[in-house]
Amino acid sequence: xxxxxxxxxxxxxxxxxxxxxxxxxxxxxxxxxxxxxxxxxxxxxxxxxxxxxxxxxxxxxxxxxxxxxxxxxxxxxxxxxxxxxxxxxxxxxxxxxxxxxxxxxxxxxxxxxxxxxxxxxxxxxxxxxxxxxxxxxxxxxxxxxxxxxxxxxxxxxxxxxxxxxxxxxxxxxxxxxxxxxxxxxxxxxxxxxxxxxxxxxxxxxxxxxxxxxxxxxxxxxxxxxxxxxxxxxxxxxxxxxxxxxxxxxxxxxxxxxxxxxxxxxxxxxxxxxxxxxxxxxxxxxxxxxxxxxxxxxxxxxxxxxxxxxxxxxxxxxxxxxxxxxxxxxxxxxxxxxxxxxxxxxxxxxxxxxxxxxxxxxxxxxxxxxxxxxxxxxxxxxxxxxxxxxxxxxxxxxxxxxxxxxxxxxxxxxxxxxxxxxxxxxxxxxxxxxxxxxxxxxxxxxxxxxxxxxxxxxxxxxxxxxxxxxxxxxxxxxxxxxxxxxxxxxxxxxxxxxxxxxxxxxxxxxxxxxxxxxxxxxxxxxxxxxxxxxxxxxxxxxxxxxxxxx
Amino acid sequence: xxxxxxxxxxxxxxxxxxxxxxxxxxxxxxxxxxxxxxxxxxxxxxxxxxxxxxxxxxxxxxxxxxxxxxxxxxxxxxxxxxxxxxxxxxxxxxxxxxxxxxxxxxxxxxxxxxxxxxxxxxxxxxxxxxxxxxxxxxxxxxxxxxxxxxxxxxxxxxxxxxxxxxxxxxxxxxxxxxxxxxxxxxxxxxxxxxxxxxxxxxxxxxxxxxxxxxxxxxxxxxxxxxxxxxxxxxxxxxxxxxxxxxxxxxxxxxxxxxxxxxxxxxxxxxxxxxxxxxxxxxxxxxxxxxxxxxxxxxxxxxxxxxxxxxxxxxxxxxxxxxxxxxxxxxxxxxxxxxxxxxx
Ligand SMILES: [Zn+2]
Ligand SMILES: [Zn+2]
Numbered sequence: 001x002x003x004x005x006x007x008x009x010x011x012x013x014x015x016x017x018x019x020x021x022x023x024x025x026x027x028x029x030x031x032x033x034x035x036x037x038x039x040x041x042x043x044x045x046x047x048x049x050x051x052x053x054x055x056x057x058x059x060x061x062x063x064x065x066x067x068x069x070x071x072x073x074x075x076x077x078x079x080x081x082x083x084x085x086x087x088x089x090x091x092x093x094x095x096x097x098x099x100x101x102x103x104x105x106x107x108x109x110x111x112x113x114x115x116x117x118x119x120x121x122x123x124x125x126x127x128x129x130x131x132x133x134x135x136x137x138x139x140x141x142x143x144x145x146x147x148x149x150x151x152x153x154x155x156x157x158x159x160x161x162x163x164x165x166x167x168x169x170x171x172x173x174x175x176x177x178x179x180x181x182x183x184x185x186x187x188x189x190x191x192x193x194x195x196x197x198x199x200x201x202x203x204x205x206x207x208x209x210x211x212x213x214x215x216x217x218x219x220x221x222x223x224x225x226x227x228x229x230x231x232x233x234x235x236x237x238x239x240x241x242x243x244x245x246x247x248x249x250x251x252x253x254x255x256x257x258x259x260x261x262x263x264x265x266x267x268x269x270x271x272x273x274x275x276x277x278x279x280x281x282x283x284x285x286x287x288x289x290x291x292x293x294x295x296x297x298x299x300x301x302x303x304x305x306x307x308x309x310x311x312x313x314x315x316x317x318x319x320x321x322x323x324x325x326x327x328x329x330x331x332x333x334x335x336x337x338x339x340x341x342x343x344x345x346x347x348x349x350x351x352x353x354x355x356x357x358x359x360x361x362x363x364x365x366x367x368x369x370x371x372x373x374x375x376x377x378x379x380x381x382x383x384x385x386x387x388x389x390x391x392x393x394x395x396x397x398x399x400x401x402x403x404x405x406x407x408x409x410x411x412x413x414x415x416x417x418x419x420x421x422x423x424x425x426x427x428x429x430x431x432x433x434x435x436x437x438x439x440x441x442x443x444x445x446x447x448x449x450x451x452x453x454x455x456x457x458x459x460x461x462x463x464x465x466x467x468x469x470x471x472x473x474x475x476x477x478x479x480x481x482x483x484x485x486x487x488x489x490x491x492x493x494x495x496x497x498x499x500x501x502x503x504x505x506x507x508x509x510x511x512x513x514x515x516x517x518x519x520x521x522x523x524x525x526x527x528x529x530x531x532x533x534x535x536x537x538x539x540x541x542x543x544x545x546x547x548x549x
Numbered sequence: 550x551x552x553x554x555x556x557x558x559x560x561x562x563x564x565x566x567x568x569x570x571x572x573x574x575x576x577x578x579x580x581x582x583x584x585x586x587x588x589x590x591x592x593x594x595x596x597x598x599x600x601x602x603x604x605x606x607x608x609x610x611x612x613x614x615x616x617x618x619x620x621x622x623x624x625x626x627x628x629x630x631x632x633x634x635x636x637x638x639x640x641x642x643x644x645x646x647x648x649x650x651x652x653x654x655x656x657x658x659x660x661x662x663x664x665x666x667x668x669x670x671x672x673x674x675x676x677x678x679x680x681x682x683x684x685x686x687x688x689x690x691x692x693x694x695x696x697x698x699x700x701x702x703x704x705x706x707x708x709x710x711x712x713x714x715x716x717x718x719x720x721x722x723x724x725x726x727x728x729x730x731x732x733x734x735x736x737x738x739x740x741x742x743x744x745x746x747x748x749x750x751x752x753x754x755x756x757x758x759x760x761x762x763x764x765x766x767x768x769x770x771x772x773x774x775x776x777x778x779x780x781x782x783x784x785x786x787x788x789x790x791x792x793x794x795x796x797x798x799x800x801x802x803x804x805x806x807x808x809x810x811x812x813x814x815x816x817x818x819x820x821x822x823x824x825x826x827x828x829x830x831x832x833x834x835x836x837x838x839x840x841x842x843x844x845x846x847x848x849x850x851x852x853x854x855x856x857x858x859x860x861x862x863x864x865x866x867x868x869x870x871x872x873x874x875x876x877x878x879x880x881x882x883x884x885x886x887x888x889x890x891x892x
Contacts, residue, residue: 010709012812013821016799019713026712065692066863072856073693077811086693086810130695130810430790430802430819469792482817 005135024156037178044150050142085133166203198239203398207405238269276318287383328396442535459520493529567633583662584646602645640664641675643726666834683844690853721786747784
């Protein structure tokens with residue numbers, strides 16, 4: 001438990017991806033089985049415990065600590081479980097007996113309740129040092145929140161040997177903690193683990209962004225084009241289970257099992273196939289905005305009302321497996337023909353076909369990616385964010401192979417906004433004021449006023465960062481904790497060009513909108529703040545159904 | 550407030566019988582100074598009585614003319630000032646740091662100054678002094694503060710250096726005391742490469758070395774930057790998030806302070822590797838010391854008074870907070886912050 005605690009402690013304060021990866025790989029290399037496997041399960045979210053509600057912690061600490069001292073400490077520290085970890089009066093180091101991680105996991109998995117939880121926790125807390133107690137309480141209150149994605153943890157395991165994270169994803173859902181066969185494979189001590197999962201995740205084939213330079217070397221006849229939908233990529237799989245019956249699963253692009261959140265879709269998979277497609281909210285045949293889809297995501301369960309108001313659908317664009325046969329080695333054209341026949345045969349009300357976009361030359365396609373109506377994008381044009389180019393002869397290859405698939409996105413939207421607030425960045429940017437909130441003009445009760453529309457922290461050159469940093473330090477008009485409000489008036493202030501992919505309606509923002517993927521393009525030294533954009537310009541970009549909301 | 554020996558005057562603690570202040574906040578006629586941290590040792594007094602090391606530190610910081618007259622007191626040697634017996638006793642806080650013991654008619658008062666109970670290779674260890682009235686600091690006067698052994702924290706720094714051997718490890722440490730202690734602990738752990746110093750730390754490191762504290766090879770950072778990849782560089786805490794730090798590319802930012810125990814604070818200071826190394830007694834150290842002195846009366850000052858006053862009350866001691874405004878904390882966070890918490 002102590003080693004894992006030290007890892008979590010270090011991860012929680014390490015801001016960089018490479019730094020986190022190095023810490024993880026180092027841990028997996030040196031920690032023994034089965035402890036490292038349980039650690040992997042916790043980091044990837046395969047195991048999650050929620051045994052200790054705040055009331056449990058309070059009761060626990062009340063038995064050990066003077067209540068006045070506890071309240072004074074809690075006021076000071078802020079976080080309840082951290083206060084408990086810090087204040088817990090553990091015995092002297094020499095008398096402590098740290099519980100091993102596998103033991104902790106095993107006992108938690110037995111789902112103890114009430115007094116049994118309290119007794120277990122008290123015993124463990126007595127055996128641990130401060131870092132250990134902090135980590136234990138994170139573990140039992142659910143959600144480690146140390147900034148490590150499941151993918152990053154798998155990448156670290158892959159880094160033990162010659163594997164890639166994709167290799168691991170492919171066997172992942174057939175394995176269970178403590179993953180000893182996985183570590184043996186990653187370290188080259190054993191072969192690929194054999195699983196009996198009839199619907200494993202198949203790592204998706206990904207596209208490269210299309211650059212100007214790519215285009216001249218490509219022959220339009222070699223490629224098929226499809227719309228790029230503004231939803232989330234999913235893999236829908238169904239197959240007979242070994243013990244009888246059928247197993248259905250919906251995976252996110254990253255291999256996360258999201259089946260439970262989509263009973264309206266998954267429950268009716270009565271086929272044996274694996275589909276690659278886009279998850280969308282579709283009402284009466286019309287694709288709705290991404291913000292509506294977002295309300296269906298990240299849920300463990302879903303209410304009947306939400307199922308009705310936000311019905312999910314899949315727009316299929318590839319077929320990876322059919323009746324047990326792996327189609328991935330086939331060229332795209334063959335898979336496409338099989339996909340079309342398959343979608344017509346199953347007649348599933350929530351699965352349709354993503355159409356091919358006929359085109360003569362790249363110029364026509366380029367025009368259509370910004371204005372889908374030009375090539376029959378039709379009524380779903382608002383849900384289209386560009387086109388995909390797929391080589392007709394290419395097999396389905398996991399990862400991002402070169403030269404096979406391209407995404408050709410509509411150009412991002414751009415606005416000129418005024419810097420309003422700044423905050424220090426993280427990690428290597430912690431000496432710069434490099435996190436910015438910016439706003440655009442609208443008509444307020446007392447004339448034109450700036451209203452914040454977004455936050456962004458990357459995209460600028462070091463020179464521009466340094467210049468803004470100087471401006472922030474010299475023109476701070478207000479401080480709110482770590483945040484500085486900087487001068488932003490008609491004639492005094494900085495104008496930032498901001499690019500973003502789209503807008504969502506948002507009641508949490510004063511402006512009523514939230515930008516998707518905002519990033520900074522450049523510092524507009526040539527513009528005065530009063531020349532920045534107006535809120536009306538942004539509102540006009542919302543899909544029609546969202547504009548009035 | 551008075552116990553016969555001391556009262557709280559405008560400038561701080563004052564002994565009317567002896568006609569001197571202890572660690573006054575503004576210039577006075579005659580001052581006894583516990584140690585060289587800026588919030589205790591100010592320039593401009595008529596006369597300063599302190600340990601020889603503290604006088605040397607004050608001269609290094611303020612120039613040789615920092616007081617009208619100085620007198621070096623030998624630890625443990627009692628002298629009489631206006632009928633008040635006065636002696637200094639090591640506080641274990643930084644080089645030359647002392648507690649002040651006063652006695653009048655057999656009743657003894659001890660002013661702790663800042664102190665700690667952990668071993669520290671750079672200064673004489675704290676000496677418990679039996680007394681009737683104990684005036685204690687309480688910088689870390691909450692039971693959430695329990696400092697781990699410094700050796701273990703240094704071990705974490707060395708482990709990080711081994712793992713991230715291509716990144717400079719930039720350690721923010723206060724110029725007087727913390728910096729030298731971190732260096733000495735690194736040496737104790739067998740680290741013998743040169744340690745690089747920000748200019749603001751050089752004078753006091755040299756002073757420590759001149760007083761016989763072995764710090765090993767030290768070099769100034771000067772104009773160097775990325776060529777110090779994989780090395781340990783010490784700088785004042787404020788420089789960690791300053792433009793100066795950019796010269797090292799992507800350093801691991803390390804902060805050494807007792808406040809690092811609270812994660813929100815560590816995050817707020819941008820510390821990627823927070824080390825809990827403190828110059829001050831932790832909660833257990835404070836409680837143990839109060840018990841050890843045998844005092845029946847405790848005045849609590851300089852930090853989080855409420856919790857310690859509460860604890861004393863439960864031990865049957867007569868305790869009260871002594872609200873002296875103006876004392877900061879050498880870990881770099883103003884006292885007003887320590888009262889409101891990190892949020
Ligand atoms: Zn001090
Ligand atoms: Zn102090």
